[in-house]
Amino acid sequence: MTIDNKLIEYLEELSRLRLTEEEKEKAKADLSSIINYVDKLNELDTENTEAxxxxxxxxxxxxxDEAGSSFDRELILMNAPQKKNGCFRVPKTVE
Amino acid sequence: MAWETVIGLEVHVELATKSKIFCSCTTEFGGEPNTHVCPVCSGLPGVLPTLNESVVEFAVKTGLATNCEITRFNKFDRKNYFYPDLPKAYQVSQLYLPICRNGHVDIEVNGTKKSIGIHEIHMEEDAGKLVHDPWEDSTLVDYNRCGVPLLEIVSEPDFRNADEVIAYLEKLRETLIYLGVSDCKMQEGSMRADVNLSVRPVGQTEFGTRTEMKNINSFKAISRAIVYEAKRQIEQIEMGKKVLQETRRWDENKDATYAMRSKENAQDYRYFPEPDLLPIEISEEWIERAKAEMPETAAQKRERYVKELGLTEYDARVLTAERALALLFESASDICKEPKEVCNLITGELMRLISESGTSADRIDIDPEKMARIITLTVKGRINRNAEKEVFEALFRENIEPEQYIKEKGLMMLEDDDLVNDTVDRVLSENPKSVEDFKNGKEKAFGFLVGQTMRALKGKANPQTVNKILREKLGSM
Incomplete structure (x- = not known):
């Protein structure tokens, strides 16, 4: 499997990340070496081996099935970058 | 050209567990936003899920009730997608080994029986709720619903029209409610249906291209959406256009479906086995136990009510239309042994009270033991029919103690025959004309004298006693 620019862009899309050109090159190299490493497993005969x-x-x-107490809302929302009316506030996603 | 519509359904039901699928937060509907949330269901790093045993039990029972094979070795899988309704960025679901497979649900439409195949049923977690904030054009997220256990029931594409779909949904809803696994309230979202629909020329065996309509929230809307979408697809093809495989949204107000903006790569869920949850093994013994615990279905109840308790088909249908009513009927009848009386009080008074107070049958809280006591008092002639209704209404509204209430309101019938005797004597001496008429064969006069006596006794005498004493006295005059 080759890691090309198209695949990197697809992965950016799926993970909602934006990489710089430099980071893309680095990711390509890293992912290639990971894939090569895992490809080694394909050399084994796993015909009769249960995954x-x-x-x-x-x-x-x-x-x-017993209900216990939940967390205080303040604690749950503590790390939210934006909040409103007791809710997490995120960019518009509802269609 | 003649066209055939082909429909398959994916029905999601929220399970009636007390706690969420992987943590002990409550599953209660409503509540202030983000107050039923903990580090597990809000997806904080480092937490581990632990499976709620009742979810597996409910899934097994649902599988048995829909004639499925139960998968003995179960695993969960991660369905990855990036959307703010899921804080972990994946939904724990079952892809490779769903808990139930190859079942069927039998329906009847206009007298014709049909079997609808169940492809599979799998366990998964519900997502949070997204609310559009029009003031700031942003989205607000409430995770109260996140992690509520769901079953997704996937049918085979066996439906050919909206009537079959509705018959199936009604049957499924009744089955799940009587199993006690879900309350199936479409308006609260505890039952939701996605409709996959395609059309093809009659006689063609291959399927056409299908569209998916998501989360339509009433049976009526589902029915209308099916009729609309089938017509739209046929028109597209007849105009020489192609039906696109897409997700469409049903717009209740415009009575039409429209394509949702397709999210790029939306279909790439990159499923893989969930490493945080251990596999589930369902033993033969577990299945046998579930079979033994399967409650009576609504259809079985209806048959028993008619055959063994002597109710009419109609009454049996009214009582089983809501599980809460059927359960109240059974408990009260068991105590007072007067099923017809209990039935009449439920189908008459209780239905009226429920509709007048704007509540619903599953929200009522009537002590069947007290209800049985009221009926026993009525049957024994200790209170009359009007008093029965009055006491029952008080029980419905304020959970009163029947005997105490009857005493305080003076609703008890007279048991003092001397008083009835004296009153009859007085009525007879005050109405010589009526006595005369009766002697001359006017039966109407007798009714008048009964009425006068009852009125004098403020309606609290047993009419049979009054009748008997009056006849005796008139006979000896």
Whole structure:
């Protein structure tokens, strides 16, 4: 897999990030080396190997359905760059 | 050319759990913005989700009620997208191993039965609510709903018209409400439907290009949107244009759908297994237990009410139209053993009180034990029908103690036969003309004398007792 400018632009779009030309070049190099590293796994025969999503042999970790108290709104909104009427305020997204 | 409409539905229902799917914040509807929020559901870094066991239980029950296969080994997946309604920038959902698959829901439209396939049902979390702020042209975000557990029920494209869709939604709603897994209130958003629709010439086996209409919030609007969109697509094709695969919004006021601005790359969700949640294994024993706990369906209740309790089909339908009414009916009937009396009080008085007070059946809070006591008193002739209604209304409004209320208001019927005797004597001596008329065969005069006696006793005597004493006395005159 080659990391070209088109792919970098697509990733910028998905992650809502804007990279400078310099950062783009660096990202291209970094991503290429990551892909190459992971590509090594393709050399293995995984025909009969079940894909693993968790390293632990453990299932059914549940909590009982009991409602507890939530956080104070002031704390929840503490790090919000903008807030209004008890809500987080963000650029217009509603169509 | 004759056209056929093909419709598939994605129905989202919010589960009636007390707490959210991955944290213990309440799922209660309403509340001041961002007051049902914690670090887990607001997506702060470093927190870990823990799955609410009831969500899995409700999903299994829903699967069983819709004839699905239950997936024994379940996992969650991340659906990544960047939008402010999800603070984590991903929704925890199930893509690869949904909890239920290959089911069906049977419907009936105008006497014709049809089976609608259920492709799958999966568990996921709801997103927050975005409100447009017209003053500053910005968006305000409330995360109270974020993390409320959802089931997404995906049907096969088996519907051919709006009537089938509505019949299916009504059946699904009734099933889920009676299972106790969701309250399915479309106006509060606890049941929402996305409609996938395409058209094709009759006889063609391949599907046409489909459009998706999202979050239409009433059965009526869904029905109208389907009729409109099918017509629009047919017109496009007949004009030689192509139907575009897109998401369209139903505009209630304009009675039309219009294309939403398509977000670039919106479809690239980059799903991958959710590493923060462990897999779920559903044992045979779990499924058997869920089967044993499955409550009676509305249809089963209707059949039992008619066959075993002697109600009419109509009354059985009225009682089961709301689960709260059916449950009240059953509890009160169990106590007083007078199902027909309980039914009459619910379908008559209670329905009137609910409509007059502008509340809804699922919000009423009537103690079935007190209701049963009122009915027993009426059946035994201790209070009359008017008093029954009055006491019941007081129970509805203020949860009074029936016996105490009856005593305070003096609604108890007289049990003093001497008083009735004396009153009858007085009425007879005051109305010699009527006595004469009765002797001459005028039955009407008897009714008049009963009326006079009842009036003198302020309606608190048992009419049967008054009748009996009057007949005796007139007979010996």
């Amino acid at each position: 693993m999503s968790h390293p632990f042999d453990y299932t059914n970790n549940f909590r009982k």
